[in-house]
Amino acid sequence: MNLQEHIAKELLSQYGIPCPKGRLAKTASSAEDSCALIQAKKYVVKAQIAAGGRGLAGGVRFAATPSAVHDEAERMLNSRLVTDQTRAEGEVVHTVYVEAAHDLSAQYFVAFVLDAATGFPMLLASANGGIAFEERARMDPDAVAAHVLDEQSDIDGFLKTVGIEDGGAVDAVKAAARAFEENDMVLLEINPFAKTANGDWLAIDAKIALDPAAAFRHPEFDRLYSNAGQSAQESEAQQNNINFVRLDGDIGVVVNGAGLGLATNDLIVDAGGEPANFMDIRTTATSFDIARGVELLLADPGVKALLLNVHGGGMTVCDTVAEGVAFAYSRNNRNVPCIARLAGTNADWGERILMDRKVPVDVCNDMKTAVQRAVSRVGEA
Numbered sequence: 001m002n003l004q005e006h007i008a009k010e011l012l013s014q015y016g017i018p019c020p021k022g023r024l025a026k027t028a029s030s031a032e033d034s035c036a037l038i039q040a041k042k043y044v045v046k047a048q049i050a051a052g053g054r055g056l057a058g059g060v061r062f063a064a065t066p067s068a069v070h071d072e073a074e075r076m077l078n079s080r081l082v083t084d085q086t087r088a089e090g091e092v093v094h095t096v097y098v099e100a101a102h103d104l105s106a107q108y109f110v111a112f113v114l115d116a117a118t119g120f121p122m123l124l125a126s127a128n129g130g131i132a133f134e135e136r137a138r139m140d141p142d143a144v145a146a147h148v149l150d151e152q153s154d155i156d157g158f159l160k161t162v163g164i165e166d167g168g169a170v171d172a173v174k175a176a177a178r179a180f181e182e183n184d185m186v187l188l189e190i191n192p193f194a195k196t197a198n199g200d201w202l203a204i205d206a207k208i209a210l211d212p213a214a215a216f217r218h219p220e221f222d223r224l225y226s227n228a229g230q231s232a233q234e235s236e237a238q239q240n241n242i243n244f245v246r247l248d249g250d251i252g253v254v255v256n257g258a259g260l261g262l263a264t265n266d267l268i269v270d271a272g273g274e275p276a277n278f279m280d281i282r283t284t285a286t287s288f289d290i291a292r293g294v295e296l297l298l299a300d301p302g303v304k305a306l307l308l309n310v311h312g313g314g315m316t317v318c319d320t321v322a323e324g325v326a327f328a329y330s331r332n333n334r335n336v337p338c339i340a341r342l343a344g345t346n347a348d349w350g351e352r353i354l355m356d357r358k359v360p361v362d363v364c365n366d367m368k369t370a371v372q373r374a375v376s377r378v379g380e381a
Contacts, residue, residue: 237296
């Protein structure tokens with residue numbers, strides 16, 4: 001789950017990480033009124049959406065006076081902001097964040113992710129942070145340095161290699177590392193992590209993604225999960241133990257496992273098709289949870305075929321997924337073709353359930369064949 005900027009900064013502030021003074025506003029008038037509480041020489045108005053890339057899309061605007069803050073907020077509120085990280089229709093801006101603007105003398109990029117090879121957190125840093133950082137990083141992979149935070153890690157020494165030596169800045173990065181681990185984040189990005197003209201260090205912008213699979217350990221985040229800027233489909237799936245992201249394609253994907261889900265979507269694209277979603281059925285999902293996730297796909301008129309790619313094992317076995325799929329079809333009038341590739345625990349049983357329950361299923365023995373068949377069925381629709 002991606003947190004909006006103002007929530008991310010509220011969380012970072014709890015760890016002593018300095019952020020600019022700011023206030024959330026739902027109307028242009030309240031945005032203007034917030035300036036009296038911020039009391040800055042100049043201001044910045046930021047659209048609050050879950051996606052990144054706002055700066056290049058007009059979602060971050062500077063204003064010299066409170067009346068200018070009013071005007072910028074009025075332009076943004078209730079508009080649709082389209083960035084390179086949103087879907088084609090963009091996201092509606094329901095709130096803006098008014099902040100004190102600062103003159104910056106240096107801008108760094110600092111981020112934490114999980115290292116897939118070791119399972120430890122990884123610290124990423126660059127001396128070239130700022131609004132166009134992602135484009136610079138794409139053109140020059142060496143612009144970002146990486147450091148795995150294992151038992152032998154030396155954060156101080158690593159940060160020196162990118163030019164961060166000030167004690168306060170180093171302490172802030174270490175505090176961010178604690179925030180990342182203690183809150184089960186999958187991403188914590190501060191860009192820019194900046195030094196102001198006065199010598200202060202501030203998290204000018206922050207992006208946080210929480211691990212939804214760890215939500216049970218953090219009841220304090222329940223309110224955030226219920227108000228996270230997700231679509232109705234994504235929110236419904238989340239409540240039924242399914243990680244779900246709506247995409248723009250026409251092949252509905254039912255998969256157990258994030259890695260398998262990403263691989264399946266890649267295979268669909270390579271075969272000339274377009275996935276309608278990303279799905280990861282959590283190990284805690286029951287057949288009724290799975291049924292609800294499949295119903296969301298069947299209810300979408302843009303979905304022309306369903307691709308079921310399941311590897312049974314551990315707590316999620318093939319017959320559990322098949323039961324959910326069959327139940328969803330029994331409650332839906334659409335006869336969407338289902339292409340199934342089941343492997344692992346109870347695969348044969350799962351296939352028998354789909355056929356006995358009259359699901360319009362086409363069983364395939366391998367992923368490649370199943371993907372090709374799904375793309376072909378959409379072409380026939």
